[in-house]
Amino acid sequence: xxxxxxxxxxxxxxxxxxxxxxxxxxxxxxxxxxxxxxxxxxxxxxxxxxxxxxxxxxxxxxxxxxxxxxxxxxxxxxxxxxxxxxxxxxxxxxxxxxxxxxxxxxxxxxxxxxxxxxxxxxxxxxxxxxxxxxxxxxxxxxxxxxxxxx
Amino acid sequence: xxxxxxxxxxxxxxxxxxxxxxxxxxxxxxxxxxxxxxxxxxxxxxxxxxxxxxxxxxxxxxxxxxxxxxxxxxxxxxxxxxxxxxxxxxxxxxxxxxxxxxxxxxxxxxxxxxxxxxxxxxxxxxxxxxxxxxxxxxxxx
Numbered sequence: 001x002x003x004x005x006x007x008x009x010x011x012x013x014x015x016x017x018x019x020x021x022x023x024x025x026x027x028x029x030x031x032x033x034x035x036x037x038x039x040x041x042x043x044x045x046x047x048x049x050x051x052x053x054x055x056x057x058x059x060x061x062x063x064x065x066x067x068x069x070x071x072x073x074x075x076x077x078x079x080x081x082x083x084x085x086x087x088x089x090x091x092x093x094x095x096x097x098x099x100x101x102x103x104x105x106x107x108x109x110x111x112x113x114x115x116x117x118x119x120x121x122x123x124x125x126x127x128x129x130x131x132x133x134x135x136x137x138x139x140x141x142x143x144x145x146x147x148x149x150x
Numbered sequence: 151x152x153x154x155x156x157x158x159x160x161x162x163x164x165x166x167x168x169x170x171x172x173x174x175x176x177x178x179x180x181x182x183x184x185x186x187x188x189x190x191x192x193x194x195x196x197x198x199x200x201x202x203x204x205x206x207x208x209x210x211x212x213x214x215x216x217x218x219x220x221x222x223x224x225x226x227x228x229x230x231x232x233x234x235x236x237x238x239x240x241x242x243x244x245x246x247x248x249x250x251x252x253x254x255x256x257x258x259x260x261x262x263x264x265x266x267x268x269x270x271x272x273x274x275x276x277x278x279x280x281x282x283x284x285x286x287x288x289x290x291x
Contacts, residue, residue: 006176007200011207012214014169014181014253019212019221021162022155027226031153033275033282046159051256053163054170058261061171071178078178079262080249085269092248093255097274099240101281102233106252107245108183110238111205113225115213120227124238131242132188139247 002073015112021050024113026104033101088139099131158220169211170258173204182254183208184245248274 022028031037031044062079071077100106105113105124113121170181177200190201215221228234245251248270250259255274259267 003177003200004203006172007203008207008210010169010173010176010181011204012169012211013165013172013207014204015208015211015213016215016221017162017165017167017169017211018208019162019215020165021159022222023162024212025222025225026228028153028222030282033278034286035279036283036287044153044155046153046155049156049159050163050166051260053160054167054257055163055261057164057167058170058257061167062174062258062261065171065174068175071174072176074176074178076178077174078180080180080259080264080266083265085266089248089266089270090273092244092246093270093273094244094277095240096244096248096251097277097279098281099237099242099244100252100274101278101285102240103228103237105227105237106183106241107187108208108251108253110241111183111187112208112212113227115209115216116225118225118227120229120234121225123231123234124227124241127235127238128242129187129191131239131244132184132191132246133242134239135243135246136188136192 006073014108015115017050017054018109018112019115021046021053023047023050024109024116026109026113028104029106029109030101030104033104166253166257170253170261174258180254180258182250182258184242184251185249185254188242188246244274 018024029047032047034043037043065077103124110125110128173179173181186201186204190198190205212221250270255267255270260271
């Protein structure tokens, strides 16, 4: 129960951040990815500022978390431990980037912007879920996450 | 750079960071939206409940910001069905194959100084920019 409460609170903050920063608007994201607009002065570097703001907080926040013995509502911290750069990581990231550039949606903003009630967003999210299901049924692995719920 | 909004971008980024830190300090979990969504739709234990809670919070938080007038009143999404479906499929498949997206790799992973996340972020930024370049300056002209 406590885990659900904290997750909802985290989601609310995250979703509000996506709206305040306008990253929930795909046009804003595409304006950042459009580096071809730099010479004409039409480039929008806002996304880099969003990442910078988020990174400063997470860098110090995660450092504080690591000093604790355990999370408030779970048995252990689930920090990823892998450091190798394999073909899956490379291919997946490149494919993701192509889809991101086609529409301007990555998973967080796509979900959050369902709040605006646009049918285009619903179509994208359903296709994104279908893509995840296809991954699961083809190249998917089941050994990714240890379960530490309680 | 007429649409550049550095202040609201920084404030929004800080909110995203605080949300990610809350999920880590409370639940011990990385706020990676693709992983949370991907596992929420194929439940393998009791953890799907907090994942659905987080996703509902994402929508609710955006809705609250919009209603409070601190988010965009409207969003601009392409109306092209092939682009929406093709883009969605690629984002869903690619983020699961690559173990993360802009949140899990781009924010949480970089904050941990993870070499995997640094590589992933560089790659999806580059292929995203290349795709927009082709769409806007080559085909779209």
